Amino acid sequence: MSSHNLRETTVSAPGKVLVAGGYLVLDPAYPGSVISTSSRFYCHARSQTSKSSSDAAKEQSCTVTVHSPQFLDAEWVYRASFVPSTASAQDQSKGHWVLEQTAESRAKAGRNPFVSLALAYTLRLAAEVKGDDELLSLLQRTRSEGIRITVAADNDFYSQRETLNLAPGTAPTVDQLQQLPPFSPQKCRIGDVHKTGLGSSAAMTTSLVACFLLHLQAVIPTDSGSLETEDLALIHNLAQLAHCAAQGKVGSGFDVSAAIWGSQLYRRFGPKVLQACLDEGEKVLAEGEESTEQRDARLSARTQLLPVLDPYNPLWKASPLSSSGAPEDTSAHSTATEGLVASGQDQVARPAPLQLPPGLDLLLADVDAGSNTPSLVSKVLSWRKEKPEWANQLYNVIAASNQNLADSLLRLRILHASDASTYEEQINAAAKQLSSEWDATLKQLPPAADQSHDDEADASTVDLSVTPRTVLQALSDVRNSLRSIRAGMRELGNRAGVPIEPPEIGALIKKISDEIPGVVGGSIPGAGGFDAFYIIHLESTDSPRSLAQIWHQIHSVNEKDESKLTLGPLLSRADGAKSASDEGEDGGRGEEDAGPVAMLLKKLKASEHAGHDFGLRLEKVDEVKGLKNAIDTSV
Numbered sequence: 001m002s003s004h005n006l007r008e009t010t011v012s013a014p015g016k017v018l019v020a021g022g023y024l025v026l027d028p029a030y031p032g033s034v035i036s037t038s039s040r041f042y043c044h045a046r047s048q049t050s051k052s053s054s055d056a057a058k059e060q061s062c063t064v065t066v067h068s069p070q071f072l073d074a075e076w077v078y079r080a081s082f083v084p085s086t087a088s089a090q091d092q093s094k095g096h097w098v099l100e101q102t103a104e105s106r107a108k109a110g111r112n113p114f115v116s117l118a119l120a121y122t123l124r125l126a127a128e129v130k131g132d133d134e135l136l137s138l139l140q141r142t143r144s145e146g147i148r149i150t151v152a153a154d155n156d157f158y159s160q161r162e163t164l165n166l167a168p169g170t171a172p173t174v175d176q177l178q179q180l181p182p183f184s185p186q187k188c189r190i191g192d193v194h195k196t197g198l199g200s201s202a203a204m205t206t207s208l209v210a211c212f213l214l215h216l217q218a219v220i221p222t223d224s225g226s227l228e229t230e231d232l233a234l235i236h237n238l239a240q241l242a243h244c245a246a247q248g249k250v251g252s253g254f255d256v257s258a259a260i261w262g263s264q265l266y267r268r269f270g271p272k273v274l275q276a277c278l279d280e281g282e283k284v285l286a287e288g289e290e291s292t293e294q295r296d297a298r299l300s301a302r303t304q305l306l307p308v309l310d311p312y313n314p315l316w317k318a319s320p321l322s323s324s325g326a327p328e329d330t331s332a333h334s335t336a337t338e339g340l341v342a343s344g345q346d347q348v349a350r351p352a353p354l355q356l357p358p359g360l361d362l363l364l365a366d367v368d369a370g371s372n373t374p375s376l377v378s379k380v381l382s383w384r385k386e387k388p389e390w391a392n393q394l395y396n397v398i399a400a401s402n403q404n405l406a407d408s409l410l411r412l413r414i415l416h417a418s419d420a421s422t423y424e425e426q427i428n429a430a431a432k433q434l435s436s437e438w439d440a441t442l443k444q445l446p447p448a449a450d451q452s453h454d455d456e457a458d459a460s461t462v463d464l465s466v467t468p469r470t471v472l473q474a475l476s477d478v479r480n481s482l483r484s485i486r487a488g489m490r491e492l493g494n495r496a497g498v499p500i501e502p503p504e505i506g507a508l509i510k511k512i513s514d515e516i517p518g519v520v521g522g523s524i525p526g527a528g529g530f531d532a533f534y535i536i537h538l539e540s541t542d543s544p545r546s547l548a549q550i551w552h553q554i555h556s557v558n559e560k561d562e563s564k565l566t567l568g569p570l571l572s573r574a575d576g577a578k579s580a581s582d583e584g585e586d587g588g589r590g591e592e593d594a595g596p597v598a599m600l601l602k603k604l605k606a607s608e609h610a611g612h613d614f615g616l617r618l619e620k621v622d623e624v625k626g627l628k629n630a631i632d633t634s635v
């Protein structure tokens with residue numbers, strides 16, 4: 001009698017907001033500040049496997065089905081096969097893996113390159129990691145239904161206007177969004193959905209490759225149920241490859257990186273690392289029209305993935321060359337944050353974490369106007385080509401503000417790690433004031449005892465003693481950096497002749513920052529345009545505001561404005577946002593001989609370990625509200 005084991009794998013990856021560094025981050029010389037969101041993309045794989053293949057048909061292929069229950073006609077069915085080499089094949093290998101979509105599924109659902117390329121590359125990598133025989137044996141032991149994968153996105157990834165049957169020109173309320181069921185169906189095909197800019201394709205590709213690689217047992221979680229840093233790096237590299245192949249270009253990759261590592265200072269990898277694998281492009285998918293010999297010849301010419309995707313491959317570290325080809329001194333744009341967590345030569349390439357400090361959070365507004373990001377990007381890039389000197393000067397000015405933002409956020413985290421209660425008191429006081437009132441308050445606070453403030457915000461030289469003044473000064477520095485970032489992005493748009501910060505959106509961000517207590521500032525995320533903005537705000541622990549209350553304040557400001565915009569809230573916050581009353585980074589006061597910087601450094605280093613709560617996560621299906629239901633209704 002055959003006994004079958006049900007095997008299930010569930011992972012999730014967050015969405016992203018590029019708060020600073022849009023356009024610049026396409027050049028490895030400049031880092032971008034990315035905050036990952038509480039909204040996540042989930043991926044669940046299920047199959048039944050027997051202990052031995054004795055009772056299973058000795059088939060050379062296995063069905064892999066990906067279903068996306070939120071969308072109409074969204075089931076993509078593939079056959080993953082091992083094709084033994086023919087005698088005429090030129091290489092010595094026993095054969096190759098191919099993934100073909102069934103004709104029936106192609107007719108009904110069409111192609112989804114983000115899905116097919118994620119599966120195809122993952123299958124190839126799994127075969128290289130495990131060996132063909134072992135992978136074949138696993139798939140042969142899989143029951144004939146094959147591997148069924150469900151992908152499901154938190155509601156925030158898509159605009160819910162249609163789901164809620166809203167009249168044109170109206171936007172959902174926080175209440176309406178909170179009452180929607182999790183993973184609410186979109187009533188349309190995936191190609192027709194209105195996205196909100198959280199990076200659904202990157203979060204889906206990343207969670208899908210991670211889920212499939214884990215399910216194929218090419219990567220094994222630790223005993224404590226997390227992933228080793230080097231496995232995260234391998235999954236990152238694989239997800240970047242699949243995402244670039246599906247997009248048809250090497251983007252900056254910050255979205256995929258956020259899906260793996262969470263909030264961070266992102267520096268682009270050198271695009272060349274992926275070129276050989278990408279040149280093969282869609283050819284990894286069997287076309288079905290070739291002769292066996294042609295297919296063998298083509299497949300045998302393919303690049304081995306493992307040496308390219310190896311987490312220790314130094315090519316994944318940020319390249320010191322700018323995309324314009326000119327040698328750049330990347331240290332000119334490096335931040336204290338990067339300096340603190342710089343990894344050694346022999347370590348895997350991973351970015352410096354950049355969590356929002358406790359008491360600070362992010363909110364996102366979806367603006368019903370719409371813009372065309374690709375055309376913004378191409379216009380900015382062609383302006384930079386035409387006017388390299390102007391562009392480099394402006395990029396350097398914006399980069400300096402981005403650096404100040406990252407370093408001021410780090411300074412706040414160090415202050416919190418050092419003395420959480422003084423920090424909390426000051427956040428609570430500042431949250432009740434308008435940020436424009438902080439300057440007057442600062443003047444009234446006693447000056448720091450021993451040193452003057454250094455605006456350069458270098459964590460190694462600024463005043464890190466925790467006093468009301470140092471906390472408020474760091475908050476003011478975050479506010480000032482956000483103002484300069486906005487000014488820089490506005491200027492970039494003006495120069496390139498594109499609405500990166502459209503005047504009506506800029507004016508509204510300014511009013512929200514000037515008129516609502518506890519708003520530190522805001523800007524346009526990523527490439528900018530008409531469709532979104534973000535706000536960074538303070539939350540006091542003694543009189544916290546709900547998201548609905550903050551949105552009530554935002555709507556009042558917008559109502560008074562002549563160019564009243566149709567604004568919709570998103571429910572996303574910063575991934576892992578903490579309240580100011582949470583224990584210090586090291587669980588309160590650190591060891592006697594460790595200063596706050598050393599303590600924080602220790603914590604950051606420790607969070608390099610895969611057990612961290614941010615970025616890619618292993619999940620338990622029963623613990624994710626609504627996921628089981630989404631999976632079951634999809635069977």
Ligand SMILES: Nc1ncnc2c1ncn2[C@@H]1O[C@H](COP(=O)(O)OP(=O)(O)OP(=O)(O)O)[C@@H](O)[C@H]1O
Nearest residue numbers: 068112114153190195196197198199200201202204
């Ligand atoms: N829930 C889903 N199910 C299946 N495929 C999805 C899903 N969500 C996204 N995708 C894939 O991602 C594609 C969208 O990618 P595209 O690059 O256009 O947007 P994006 O970069 O994710 O957008 P944004 O950054 O604005 O969120 C879809 O056409 C589909 O192939």
Ligand SMILES: C[C@@](O)(CCOP(=O)(O)O)CC(=O)O
Nearest residue numbers: 022023251252525526527528
């Ligand atoms: C303009 C760019 O730098 C950012 C685009 O960001 P977003 O998709 O608008 O969040 C492009 C990129 O980084 O790939």
